[in-house]
Structure formats: C-alpha cells, structure tokens
Amino acid sequence: MSELLKVTHLHKEFGSNVVLKDINLSVKKGEVVVIIGPSGCGKSTFLRCLNGLEEIQGGVITVDGLPVEAGKRDITKLRQKIGMVFQSYELFPHKTVLENIILAPTKVQKRTREDAVKEALELLDKVGLVDKKDYYPRQLSGGQKQRVAIVRALLMHPEVILFDEVTAALDPEMVHEVLETMISLAKSGSTMLIVTHEMGFAKAVADRIIFFDKGDIVEETADVKEFFIQPKTERARKFLKTFAYE
Amino acid sequence: MDKDILIEYLPLYKDALFLTMKIGWQGILLAFVIGLVGSAILYFKVRVVKNILGVYIEVFRNTPLLVQLFFIYFALPKVGVQISAEACGVLGLGLLGGAYMIETFRSGVEAIPIIQSESAASLGMSHFQILWHVILPQAISISVPGILANVIFLLKETSVFSTISLMDLMFTAKDLIGMYAKTIECLFLLVVFYLIMLLPISIIGAVVERRMRYGQFGD
Structure with missing residues (x-):
C-alpha cells in the first residue's frame, strides 16, 4: 500500500515551550492509527498541526x-485533503444538519447542491440520522451532533480524517x-488518525498504536x-495502568 | 386641545415624517454597510486601516451628532466640498451610526468561539468564506438586540436635522409653534408622529429577532 501521509522532523513550540520535538510518522492508505498518551503530551497539538490549525x-x-x-501559510489545499472532527463537534449552530453538511462541498468544491444533498442524505442514512436532516444542532444530542460532524467531514472526500478526542x-x-x-468507517477503508482515551476502542480499531509523551513518540507498534498486554x-x-481498577 | 388644528396640521407632519424616514433609513443603511465593512476589517486585523478605524470610531462616538452635522454642513463648503442638506443628514447619521454598528457587530463576532472558525477552516473554507458563511450570520443574530437599539437611537437622532434646515418632524413642530403658537397641539402631534415612526420598529424588530435567532437560540 502506498504512503499517504508523511511527517518528517516536525517541530512545534509555543514560544520557548517545545510541545512537539522531531516527530516522524508515515501513514499508509487505509491505515487506522490511534494516538494515545497522557493529557498535555502534545497529541492534540500534533493533529492540529497536521491540518494547519x-x-x-x-x-x-x-x-x-x-x-x-x-x-508556509497557504494550507487550504492541504486542508481539503484532511478532514477533522473535534471534541466539541463544532457544527454551525445557525444552519440545519443538512446545511451544515453541504456548506463546504458546495462552496469550496463547487459541487452542485443536488449532488451534495444526494450524497449527504446517503451518508446521514448510514449513521441513522436522515430523519434529523432539518433539525438545528441544538435540537440534537451530543452523540448525534458528533455523527453529523463526521458526515460533514466525510462529504469533503478527505484522504485522511483526524479525530481529536x-x-x-x-x-x-x-x-x-x-x-x-x-x-x-475504518472497515470501509478510510485512513484515520485517532486521538482517544477510550482504550477498548483503540484496541478494537487500531492497525497501529502510537504512544505520545512529553511531545515525543515513545512507543510505536x-x-x-x-x-495493551x-x-x-x-x-x-x-x-x-491508570486505566485499570482493581 | 383644538381638534381642527390637529387635522389642519396633519398633512404637514405627514410630509415631515416621510422626509425624516427617508433620510433616517438611508443613513441607517449607510451605517449598516460601514458596520459590516468595518467589522470585517477588524476581523481580518488589516494593518493601519484597523488603526484608522479605531480613531474614526472614537471621534464619531464621542462627539454629538449636532457638532458632526455642523462640521459637514458649514465647514466642508469652506474647503470647497458642497453637498445638499439631505446628503449632509444621510452622511452625518451614517457616520455616527457606522461607529456604533462596528462596535455592535464586533461584540457579536467576538462572542463566537475561535474553534468555530477552525472547524470551518478544517473543511477547506477560505478566510472570506468563513467570515461570510460562518461568523457573520452568527454574529449578526447575536447582535440583533444591539442593532435594533442602534436603529431606534439613530432615528431619534434625526431630530437635530432641523438645525441644518431640513424639514423633519422637529423642524415642522418648531416652525408651526413659532408661527401660530399652537404649542400643545404641535407638541402632541410631534410625540404621536415619533411614536408612529418608532413603535412599529420595535414590534417588527421583535419578530425579525425571533426569526433570525431561531437556529441558534430557539423560541
């Protein structure tokens, strides 16, 4: 399989505070990489760097x-290849579910409305939310909002999708x-980078685990x-050990 | 109060109302445009222009409309810029209102979390697309109460137009009192006509507010 995402010698600092030091990573097409690590280890910042935030x-x-x-400042091209789903959903509160999903495909990719709506409804159907298409985000539960956010990212046909907790x-x-x-999604062959604290899920979905600590990749397998054993x-x-209770 | 006098003066007040509304709404439209453009400049943090805008806001917010009008109407012709009294009214109101509108829009824009822009950016949207489709619609609906307050405030400010001999409501009332001394009737009509002009705005405004804010805030 070909290499889709490649990061070499990535360095990130906030002033004198170095948060990511010399990160190297390559992800193949269709691979699901799960990034875990303690809070403040730089894993979220790493995802944000990947799509230029x-x-x-x-x-x-x-x-x-x-x-x-x-x-380099012009990263809009890069961003169109990378989708991102946020912890706090970040749907646009003034737009309905359907409008949220088709906004970027119609405005950024200049797809026709009919085309975007058709695909949006198909995807909404897959996540069981097609009947909510005319709802506003505030009328949905957190889980529903997050599934809409995933559909919204998917409709841009990104090469890689980033999931930030x-x-x-x-x-x-x-x-x-x-x-x-x-x-x-993982089963359907999407390339995904997932930051999570759900260890059971990580075990189930990951092709590869990356353990971050203090801005560095400590273990990769x-x-x-x-x-996990x-x-x-x-x-x-x-x-x-902090996840185990005895 | 003499009913016949009221009826006799009614057409004069009606004309004055139309003139007041005409200038008032043109001025408010100008203020709205200045507000939008200005808040966009502040949003994009355009260098130098941003600072000039700051000076403009402070100058126009901290001087009375009367002084601004005198400046436009009496001082500008001295340096060769001649504009009609009506245009002066529109310009004065627009510039004053613009300063207020920028600040009102800004409060709306700043109320929206940065991560909203980030989520739009992660979908590949450009800065302008983010402002137009994501930030401004939310900012405006947050600012609706402030915008309405500005509109009402600006329409009331038209009462100083009489000083540059525009025949607005205030001018008409003062003129009639001066000529015929029917003070009670004239003032009564003045109050009634201001209410005719402004009350519907509060009512229509409440409806607009409910509709614009439905997505974000519900009923």
Whole structure:
C-alpha cells in the first residue's frame, strides 16, 4: 500500500515551550492509527498541526504527494485533503444538519447542491440520522451532533480524517454510537488518525498504536494486542495502568 | 386641545415624517454597510486601516451628532466640498451610526468561539468564506438586540436635522409653534408622529429577532 501521509522532523513550540520535538510518522492508505498518551503530551497539538490549525516551526508534512513546509501559510489545499472532527463537534449552530453538511462541498468544491444533498442524505442514512436532516444542532444530542460532524467531514472526500478526542464530551451511552460509526468507517477503508482515551476502542480499531509523551513518540507498534498486554516501555506501562481498577 | 388644528396640521407632519424616514433609513443603511465593512476589517486585523478605524470610531462616538452635522454642513463648503442638506443628514447619521454598528457587530463576532472558525477552516473554507458563511450570520443574530437599539437611537437622532434646515418632524413642530403658537397641539402631534415612526420598529424588530435567532437560540 502506498504512503499517504508523511511527517518528517516536525517541530512545534509555543514560544520557548517545545510541545512537539522531531516527530516522524508515515501513514499508509487505509491505515487506522490511534494516538494515545497522557493529557498535555502534545497529541492534540500534533493533529492540529497536521491540518494547519497550528503553525509548525520545523519539518515537512506531506499529504498525498503535497508537501507543506514550516513557515508556509497557504494550507487550504492541504486542508481539503484532511478532514477533522473535534471534541466539541463544532457544527454551525445557525444552519440545519443538512446545511451544515453541504456548506463546504458546495462552496469550496463547487459541487452542485443536488449532488451534495444526494450524497449527504446517503451518508446521514448510514449513521441513522436522515430523519434529523432539518433539525438545528441544538435540537440534537451530543452523540448525534458528533455523527453529523463526521458526515460533514466525510462529504469533503478527505484522504485522511483526524479525530481529536471525539467522544471525550459525551455520555457513556453516546460514546458507543459514535465509536460504532468510526469502526464502520475504518472497515470501509478510510485512513484515520485517532486521538482517544477510550482504550477498548483503540484496541478494537487500531492497525497501529502510537504512544505520545512529553511531545515525543515513545512507543510505536503494529502489534496492538501485545501493546495493551505488555507494552515495551516503562512510560506506556505506567500510563496504561491508570486505566485499570482493581 | 383644538381638534381642527390637529387635522389642519396633519398633512404637514405627514410630509415631515416621510422626509425624516427617508433620510433616517438611508443613513441607517449607510451605517449598516460601514458596520459590516468595518467589522470585517477588524476581523481580518488589516494593518493601519484597523488603526484608522479605531480613531474614526472614537471621534464619531464621542462627539454629538449636532457638532458632526455642523462640521459637514458649514465647514466642508469652506474647503470647497458642497453637498445638499439631505446628503449632509444621510452622511452625518451614517457616520455616527457606522461607529456604533462596528462596535455592535464586533461584540457579536467576538462572542463566537475561535474553534468555530477552525472547524470551518478544517473543511477547506477560505478566510472570506468563513467570515461570510460562518461568523457573520452568527454574529449578526447575536447582535440583533444591539442593532435594533442602534436603529431606534439613530432615528431619534434625526431630530437635530432641523438645525441644518431640513424639514423633519422637529423642524415642522418648531416652525408651526413659532408661527401660530399652537404649542400643545404641535407638541402632541410631534410625540404621536415619533411614536408612529418608532413603535412599529420595535414590534417588527421583535419578530425579525425571533426569526433570525431561531437556529441558534430557539423560541
């Protein structure tokens, strides 16, 4: 499989505070990479760098053959290849579900309204929300909002989708419905980078686990099951222990 | 109060009302445009222009409309700029209102979390598309109460137009009192006509507010 996303020597700092140091990562098409790590380890910042929400101070991000170097400001092209789903959904509150979904495809990609609506309804149907198409975001539950946000990102046909702790603001029952949606996405061959604290989900969905700590990749393994039983590094072991209650 | 006098004066007040509304609404439209453009400049943090805008806002907010009108009507011709009294009224009201509208829009724009722009940006939208489709619609609906207050305030401010000999409501009332001394009737009609002009705005405004804000805030 070909390499879709490649990050080399990525460096990010806020003033004198270095949050990501020399990150190297490459993701193949169709791969699901789950990033875990303690709070403040830089994993969310890493995702934000990937689609240009944070300026990087060093390194190169290449998506589908399109490189973006540090200091470059025009990243709209890159962004169209990368979708992102946020922890707080960030649907547009003044637009209905359907309008939220078709806004960018019609305005950015200049697709016809009929075409965008048709695909939007198909995708909404897949996540079981087609009857909510004329609702406003405030009339939906958190889980429903997050599924709409996923559909909204999907309709742009991104090469990679980034998920930034998308279930962290949800009630436990709603976490399940969102994770189900993501698992079926993963099965359909989407390339995904997921930051999460749901370890069970990470185990189920990941092709590869990346453990971040203090702005650095500490452990990286494709042997997902083994990682959760017997991680190689002491730091990962300590981190995983915090999820176990005895 | 003499009923016949009221009826006799009615057409004069009606004409004055039309003139007041005409200038008033043109001025408000200008103020609205200045507000939109100005808040966009502040949003994009356009260098230098942003600072000039700051000076403009402070000058026009902190001087009375009467002074601004005198300046436009009496001082500008001295440097060779001659415009009609009506245009003066529109310009004065528009510039004063513009300063208020920019600040009102700004409060709306700043009420919207940055992550809303980020989520729009992550969908590949340009700065302008984000402002137009995501930020401004939300900002305006947040600012509706403030905008309405500005509209009513600006229409009332038209009462100083009489000083540059525009025959607005105030001018008509003062003129008639001066000529015929029917003070009670004239003032009564003046109050009634201001209410005729302004009350519907409050009522229509409440309806507009409910409709514009439905998406974000519900009923």
